[in-house]
Amino acid sequence: MARRKYVCRDCKMFTTEKKCPNCGSKDLSASWKGIVVVNKVEDSDIAGILGVEKPGKYALFVG
């Protein structure tokens, strides 16, 4: 069984840990919608919209 995924409310990155691996925030949410994989931040429109600065896996919406 897959581990439950959480999403950081600050940067929207996915994590299975108790804190965000990207920004270190502990403000995580299990309520999220949509997955976006950002490979190249500089070429990605969605990265600009979400405000992400690093490649990775992000949620579109965090509840």
Ligand SMILES: [Zn+2]
């Ligand atoms: Zn974060």
